[in-house]
Amino acid sequence: MAHMDTKKSIDSMFSAGAHFGLGRSRRHPTVAPFIFGTKNDTDIFDLEKTETLLAKARAFVTTLAKEGKVILFVGGKKEASQSTKNTAQSLNMPYVDGRWIGGSISNFGQIRKRIERYEKLTTDKEKGELAKYTKRERMLIDKEIASLEKMFFGIISLKKAPDAVFVIDPKKEKIALKEATDFNIPVIALSSSDCNIDGIKYPIVGNDSSKTSIQYFLSEISAAYQAGKQVKV
Secondary structure (H helix, E strand, C coil): CCCHHHHHHHHHHHHHHCCCEEEHHCCCHHHHHHHEEEECCCCEHHHHHHHHHHHHHHHHHHHHHCCCCCEEEEEECCHHHHHHHHHHHCCCCCEECCCCCCCCCCHHHHHHHHHHHHHHHHHHHCCCCCCCHHHHHHHHHHHHHHHHHHHHHHHCCCCCEHHHHHHHCCCHHHHHHHHHCCCCCCEEECCCCCCCCCCCCCEEEECCCCHHHHHHHHHHHHHHHHHHHCCCC
């Protein structure tokens, strides 16, 4: 049965285009063991090895869900942003679907103060408490609300640093990766052939640029979390 599940998973990854890496000249040495071969100068991943990595990540995510832990989803590149947001929202998890704001983990206390400022301004506006200000002052407050919303909307639910971080393209999201690693927060990372996977606790080596591949891996992580929630003690 396990063999059939593995084959089905590999077939699904292949259909999603997860096997395509980048040009051979861009290959990072840490990813070399996961390359099956090169075709037209493009690295091709060994999906059997990717499935092994994915299985480890799934098991970890299921355990997190059983314990009610929080995963922060980070996917700011254009191919990943919408799927990252949709997946995180479906799990009621925090997310960053745009630029990572430096300090989101390493200076969380200050970030939290800015989120609380956003929440207060929004509440005051909804209650009509901004009426006491001049038109110009209200306009400036509206601008501040919009700016804070753009930066922090996805992480409003974070009351403390996350228990784990799921990153799409750790090379692009290197600041998020460093902040999580510096604070010993486990990282799961969908990583193409140009990524340094040293120090990433749960790397998943696969195509991190194709929407279909990104969506596949997000769906797998989401399903693993949902499965863990079902058996939450």
